[in-house]
Amino acid sequence: MFKFLMFPTDIRYKMSNLYVDIKNRSTDVQMQNALFSANPVSVMTAVNFSELKISANTAETLVAFSIGSGIGVSMHDAVAKVGGLLNFVLPDSSKIWSERENRFPYMFADTGLLAFLEALNNVDAKTKRLKVVIAGGAQILDQTSDFNIGLKNHQALISILSRKNLTIQHEDIGGSQRRTLCLDIDSGCSTIQTAGQGEVRV
């Protein structure tokens, strides 16, 4: 029962006969587009933590399942019909980077967001048209400010976005719940599902 409540799109996706292996997605875009223009059923692509996915496929929905203290950021340009989803978990790469080579730029707010904006720019999205929705930044109960990574993630994200003159359309931040953030590339609608609380669509 819970599964159905939480992943309605997932169920719809599996029920449709057009099951396309997520892994093969990038290699087979053309075939898929042909398929979906004939039968417009949405494809779901999972954006795991410390991943970034950009899409211009209007049949596609990007989903970041199970966001904890990290934050899911969806940005969408309604005119160009492109968008993307970033799922990062840490605020600042310089704290880790000084010691090791950064093999996971999408794990951090700073490097992840810069790469995100650059990638959107490459597919002709305009910064001033971007609709930004963020969800996550949860914390363990009684997590004090020093150790509160969720809060730090939020602060880091806000400061980067304001530096880039981006305003946040909708945010669902904090608390102790797990969240799921979806972005429908066609409509630009983002859906935030919070465990035990239902769903918000913006």
Next chain:
Amino acid sequence: MTNIEDIISAIDTLTPIPPVAAQIMALAEDEYSSMSDISDLIVHDPSITASLLKICNSAYFGLARKVESVRDAITLLGLDQIVELVLLNSTAENFKDEPDGYGLGEGELWHHAVLSAHVAKMLAENHGAARKKHLIFTAALLKDIGKLIMGRYVAFSFEKINILVGSKGYSFNEAEKEVIGMNHEEIGALLGEKWRFGKKLVYIIRNHHMSEEACRDDAETALVYLADIVCMMIGFGTGVDGLAYRFYSDVLKRMNLNDNDLQKIIYDTGERRKKIQKLLDLV
């Protein structure tokens, strides 16, 4: 309130972990035991031997020659890896059934268990508990085994639990205790006693959310607790309970960890995740 006897009797619906797993763990930590002691123990259990050889010969390890005996496997992959594989293999069966009630997808609890076990082991190696790493690995792997039993009781009382957590400031395990009369730590520990786990292992399972103040001094429990916290924060295998457990900064301070160290641990966990995903598909 649910009948406690009912919950306890549900332990018998699970498949007990073979005693050989516990014996192997004990031998691996005993500095006087030899490699042949351990391989002797494994070869006497045909099902463990068979699955061990199957895993060792899989593409994941990419070994140049075929592994044909347990001794071969230990020489090629190292004792640590073999002990880990045996432990994973003997616990996997129960976890693969999806526990309803915690809102977890198929295999999510198992993935969480394996990742937190690896993180706990990594922490043990980095924080002066390397000698106990197999115990800590196993404890982190089995800490949430109580959820397999509690699942349907939580599903039944979820509304009440959700209210206590959402608006009364309860943590999820406190709310379980209040509404159902028992939480997943306690039933996990009872299960451990019934299946004759070692004393320390039962202790860690019972206290892995560190609700009792007395256990916050315990170094091994602290490592398992920290691994659990980190996995929750990255959102790996968390269910409807989410992050609704208590954070004790004094536990981290006692381990000399500050917030930068915590961020590094999260980074290392993320790094490890991709590797583990491949391992999970095997076991």
